[in-house]
Structures are given as C-alpha cells and as structure tokens.
Amino acid sequence: MLKISGLKKTFYRGTVHEKVAIRELELTFQDGDFVTVIGGNGAGKSTVLNLIAGVFEPDCGSIELDGIELTSLPEYRRASLLGRVFQDPMCGTAADMTIQENLALASRRGKHRGLRRGVTRTEREQFVEQLKTLELGLEDRLTAQVGLLSGGQRQALTLLMATMQRPHLLLLDEHTAALDPKTAARVLALSQQIVEREGLTAIMVTHNMRDAIQTGNRLIMMHEGRVVLDISGEEKKKLTVEELMARFSRASGEALASDKMLLA
Amino acid sequence: MSHMLSSFLSACPGAVSQGILWGVLALGIAITFRILNYADMTVDGSMCTGAAVNAVLLLKGVSPLTALFAAAAVGMLAGLLTGSLHTRLGIPVILSGILTQLGLYSINMRILGRSNLPLLGVEGLLSLRDPYHAILVGSVFALAMVGLLSWFFTTEQGYGIRATGSNAGMARAQGINTDSAIVLGLMISNGLVGLAGGLLAQYQGYADVNMGRGAIVIGLASLVLGEAVPFLRSHFSLRLFASIVGAILYYLVITLVLQAGLNTNDLKLLSALVVTVALGLPTLRQKRAAKRAQTAALHKNAPQQKKETV
Numbered sequence: 001m002l003k004i005s006g007l008k009k010t011f012y013r014g015t016v017h018e019k020v021a022i023r024e025l026e027l028t029f030q031d032g033d034f035v036t037v038i039g040g041n042g043a044g045k046s047t048v049l050n051l052i053a054g055v056f057e058p059d060c061g062s063i064e065l066d067g068i069e070l071t072s073l074p075e076y077r078r079a080s081l082l083g084r085v086f087q088d089p090m091c092g093t094a095a096d097m098t099i100q101e102n103l104a105l106a107s108r109r110g111k112h113r114g115l116r117r118g119v120t121r122t123e124r125e126q127f128v129e130q131l132k133t134l135e136l137g138l139e140d141r142l143t144a145q146v147g148l149l150s151g152g153q154r155q156a157l158t159l160l161m162a163t164m165q166r167p168h169l170l171l172l173d174e175h176t177a178a179l180d181p182k183t184a185a186r187v188l189a190l191s192q193q194i195v196e197r198e199g200l201t202a203i204m205v206t207h208n209m210r211d212a213i214q215t216g217n218r219l220i221m222m223h224e225g226r227v228v229l230d231i232s233g234e235e236k237k238k239l240t241v242e243e244l245m246a247r248f249s250r251a252s253g254e255a256l257a258s259d260k261m262l263l264a
Numbered sequence: 265m266s267h268m269l270s271s272f273l274s275a276c277p278g279a280v281s282q283g284i285l286w287g288v289l290a291l292g293i294a295i296t297f298r299i300l301n302y303a304d305m306t307v308d309g310s311m312c313t314g315a316a317v318n319a320v321l322l323l324k325g326v327s328p329l330t331a332l333f334a335a336a337a338v339g340m341l342a343g344l345l346t347g348s349l350h351t352r353l354g355i356p357v358i359l360s361g362i363l364t365q366l367g368l369y370s371i372n373m374r375i376l377g378r379s380n381l382p383l384l385g386v387e388g389l390l391s392l393r394d395p396y397h398a399i400l401v402g403s404v405f406a407l408a409m410v411g412l413l414s415w416f417f418t419t420e421q422g423y424g425i426r427a428t429g430s431n432a433g434m435a436r437a438q439g440i441n442t443d444s445a446i447v448l449g450l451m452i453s454n455g456l457v458g459l460a461g462g463l464l465a466q467y468q469g470y471a472d473v474n475m476g477r478g479a480i481v482i483g484l485a486s487l488v489l490g491e492a493v494p495f496l497r498s499h500f501s502l503r504l505f506a507s508i509v510g511a512i513l514y515y516l517v518i519t520l521v522l523q524a525g526l527n528t529n530d531l532k533l534l535s536a537l538v539v540t541v542a543l544g545l546p547t548l549r550q551k552r553a554a555k556r557a558q559t560a561a562l563h564k565n566a567p568q569q570k571k572e573t574v
Contacts, residue, residue, distance in 0.1 A: 115421060
C-alpha cells in the first residue's frame with residue numbers, strides 16, 4: 001500500500017522562478033491498484049513520481065510504501081522497492097553495456113553487490129526466456145550493446161528490467177510518449193500484460209486520455225499541483241474522453257488547455 | 265638517414281620500456297575518462313605522490329616491491345580525496361581533481377624534502393640502464409594490472425562502476441550507490457597512477473616534484489593512440505590492453521621526433537596537439553557527416569556521392 005500525506009514541493013523557492021509543483025497531496029493506493037495519472041503540462045504528474053523515487057526531496061509530507069517511510073531514504077536505497085520506466089527511452093538503460101549486462105544489473109536491484117560474477121550462465125538462460133516474452137527478438141542478441149537498440153526496444157527492455165525484481169510499486173513516467181504510435185501501443189500492451197501477470201501495484205503518467213481511460217482500475221487527474229479528479233471502478237470503465245474533459249473543466253474551473261491532450 | 269635510423273633503433277628499447285610504465289598510468293586514465301566518464305585531474309599530482317613515497321621508502325631501506333604497494337596505496341588515497349570532494353561536498357568534477365592536484369604539490373614537496381630526490385645507492389626492480397630487463401618487469405606489472413581490471417570489471421561491483429559511468433540516473437534506479445561507485449573508480453584509477461609513478465621513479469633512479477606535470481595529457485594521448493589500433497577494440501580486456509600499446513606507440517613517436525631534431529621543450533606542445541587532434545577529429549567528422557546528410561536530403565534526386573573512407 002502506498003500512502004502519501006501532506007506532500008508539498010516548490011521549486012526555486014524564494015526566487016523569481018518560484019514554482020509550486022505539488023500544492024498539497026493526499027493519496028492512498030491499495031495493493032494491486034493500477035493508477036493512471038493525467039493532467040496538463042506543469043500539473044505535477046512527473047513531480048509526484050520523482051518524489052516517490054527520491055530524485056528530489058519534498059518540502060514536507062510523507063510517502064509510505066508497504067510500511068516503509070521512503071522520504072528518509074536516498075534514491076538508490078528506494079530502488080529496491082521501486083521499478084521505474086522513464087519518458088526518455090535512453091534513460092532507463094546503460095548504452096555502453098550489453099543487453100545481458102543491463103539485465104544483470106537489474107536482477108541485482110536491492111541486493112548486495114560484491115565481487116561475484118556480474119552475470120552468470122544460469123542468469124543468461126533466464127534472460128533468454130524473459131526476453132522471449134517481449135517478442136522483439138532480443139533473446140538472440142544478449143551480447144549486443146544496448147546503445148544499438150531502437151527507442152522502443154530499449155523501452156521494452158527497461159520495462160523488463162523494472163519488473164525483474166518484483167517491485168512494490170512500478171512507476172511509469174510517460175513511458176510511451178517518445179515512441180511512434182505503433183511502438184507506443186506495443187509497449188503499453190506489454191506494460192499491462194506484465195502488471196496483470198505479476199499482480200503489481202503501478203502508477204502510469206500519460207498525456208493520452210484514451211490510454212488513461214483504457215488502462216488500469218483507477219484514474220487520477222492533476223491540475224496545478226493537486227488532484228482534481230479521482231475515478232475508479234465501474235465509473236472509470238464507463239468513462240469517455242468527452243465526459244472526462246467536461247468533468248475536468250468543471251473540477252478545475254477552466255477549459256482543458258493543453259494541445260497535447262486534445263490531440264491525443 | 266641510415267645514421268638516424270640506427271640511432272632510432274638503438275633508442276627503441278628505452279622508448280618501449282618507458283611506454284610500458286606510462287601504459288600503467290594510461291590504464292588508470294582509461295578507467296576515469298572512459299569507463300567512469302569522469303575527467304579526473306588528480307593524476308598530475310597523484311603520479312608524483314606515488315613516485316615520492318616510493319623513493320623515500322626505498323632510501324629508508326624498504327623493499328622495492330613494498331615501496332610500489334605503498335605508491336599505489338597513496339595514489340588510492342588521492343583518488344578517495346578527489347572523489348569525496350565531488351560526492352560529499354558537491355565540488356564540480358574538474359575542480360575536485362584540480363584542488364587535489366594542487367594540494368598534492370605541497371605534500372609531494374614535504375615527502376621529498378626537496379624538488380629532486382635521487383635514489384643513490386639503492387636498487388629498484390627495474391632501471392633505464394637495462395631497458396630489456398625493464399621491459400620484462402614493466403610487462404609483468406602492466407599485464408597483471410590488465411588482468412586484474414578485466415576480472416574486476418566483470419564483477420557486480422565492476423558492473424556498478426560501468427553503469428554509473430554510462431548512465432548514473434539508471435544506475436541509481438537499479439539501486440547502485442553512484443557516489444560510492446565514483447569514489448571507488450577514482451581510487452582504482454589513481455592507485456594505478458601512483459603505481460606508475462613508483463615504477464617510473466625506480467626506472468629513472470630519482471623522484472622529481474615536477475615529474476607528474478602533463479601526465480594527464482600523455483596518458484590521454486596514449487589512450488587515443490591505443491584506441492586507434494584496429495584489432496584491439498573487440499573485447500573489454502583488449503581495450504584495456506590498448507592503453508598500454510598506445511603508451512608504447514606514444515614513446516616511439518616521441519623518440520622518433522626527438523631524433524629528428526625536435527627540441528625537448530617543445531614536447532609538451534606536441535603532446536597537447538596530438539590529444540587535441542585525436543579528441544577533436546571525431547567531433548569534426550560527425551559535424552561533416554551531419555552536414556553531408558543534410559545536403560543529401562536536400563538534393564534527394566542528385567546522384568549519390570561515393571562514400572569517403574576516412
């Protein structure tokens with residue numbers, strides 16, 4: 001269970017660039033929740049994910065995951081609990097290392113790293129099986145440099161790496177936004193498949209309203225650093241893009257301005 | 265002409281032996297500049313610290329091998345300092361190394377007691393008086409280091425350092441303490457640099473407070489020369505080995521130009537030029553390729569240009 005309470009974050013405090021990113025956030029996710037998060041630019045969606053991951057510190061508030069207070073842990077220590085996929089496909093993998101080396105790094109997430117072999121033969125066999133599930137032919141290219149792969153391939157690999165060690169929470173930060181439509185659909189389908197198969201708790205930030213409605217069991221809309229809509233269960237299943245937009249303008253008191261969202 | 269050739273050939277063993285010892289330093293630089301992606305400026309100081317500690321210990325009657333271990337150890341301390349300046353105090357990468365390097369100058373003077381300390385009356389493991397023996401001893405050290413590093417960088421810890429250098433954000437997301445990885449990488453690198461300093465002090469028969477000056481540039485020049493050798497790229501350990509080969513090539517080239525009558529004082533300028541060209545060329549090539557691709561896109565119907573092989 002994820003419990004966020006009293007969370008606040010302001011960037012560049014005390015300067016002319018001061019920007020309130022998270023005004024006040026209270027959120028509770030049950031185990032197995034797959035939550036999609038939408039909202040315009042600067043709504044605070046990615047900030048929430050980065051605060052959970054520990055990329056930066058909140059001004060105040062607490063983030064508790066399965067009884068563990070995250071805010072007191074540095075980013076690399078939180079990694080044992082979290083799986084992360086980023087918007088930029090280049091961010092989630094080490095380009096100078098091979099596919100099997102990247103996977104081996106991920107399979108040791110949260111474990112002690114000593115002077116044992118970085119990747120073992122048994123692991124390599126497991127990696128082949130796991131890569132087959134991606135259906136991208138990567139299982140034949142274990143020793144290929146990740147830098148040679150396409151954005152979609154790298155994103156699928158990142159997804160596999162994020163879920164290899166079962167995460168308490170999977171963070172998907174607009175992870176399909178930088179991909180072409182066909183690849184984006186494939187990576188999204190893969191994400192759903194993995195989350196369902198493993199019964200993971202997950203948060204997916206997206207700009208695409210249709211994806212947000214069709215994916216997961218709960219939808220949250222953020223606006224100016226706050227949650228303005230929280231829809232789940234049967235209500236979410238019946239939701240349409242038009243209705244969502246109408247409810248957004250009622251909740252936020254203004255029309256949906258983001259071109260990106262309208263086009264999506 | 266034949267006189268020049270014969271004098272070059274007679275100078276070759278000396279150049280090769282010196283190259284191998286500088287190759288150990290180039291290995292250290294490969295770890296920071298290539299694997300860790302950290303432009304470490306500590307080298308100019310830590311190399312001399314290694315040489316100084318080694319010289320003083322030798323004169324105190326310590327065995328040459330123990331003195332070399334000590335040289336490597338103080339090198340690692342210098343790396344620890346630079347790494348801590350960056351990771352604990354948030355001092356920028358380049359400045360962290362420069363601060364250590366500058367501070368080490370005073371420390372090196374303290375260790376040596378004067379600017380030049382000759383190793384009178386003591387024997388090291390190797391000496392420039394017997395270059396063939398020096399090549400043998402140097403090769404044992406250099407190959408042992410290549411072997412040790414090749415092993416280390418296939419361990420979990422080694423993977424952590426490589427991932428940190430390749431993509432620090434990803435490394436943290438995979439639970440790697442990137443600060444520790446940076447410090448550890450700098451320690452290993454400067455340990456090698458200190459060892460190279462110690463070996464060179466024994467080889468030359470003295471330690472000098474200025475012997476590290478420009479060491480980074482010589483190391484980098486060796487690195488890029490080694491990378492230019494075509495059949496040393498395919499494997500990780502071969503790429504490490506290439507640094508040693510590069511340093512040997514570097515000293516052969518230096519010997520050649522000195523024989524051709526170049527002033528010794530102009531050497532540093534030459535080294536700087538070699539590194540500038542080697543590091544700058546890929547960028548210029550990329551720009552030219554990008555421009556060519558642009559022009560090609562503009563004139564899609566024009567006949568295709570023959571690909572130039574550079």
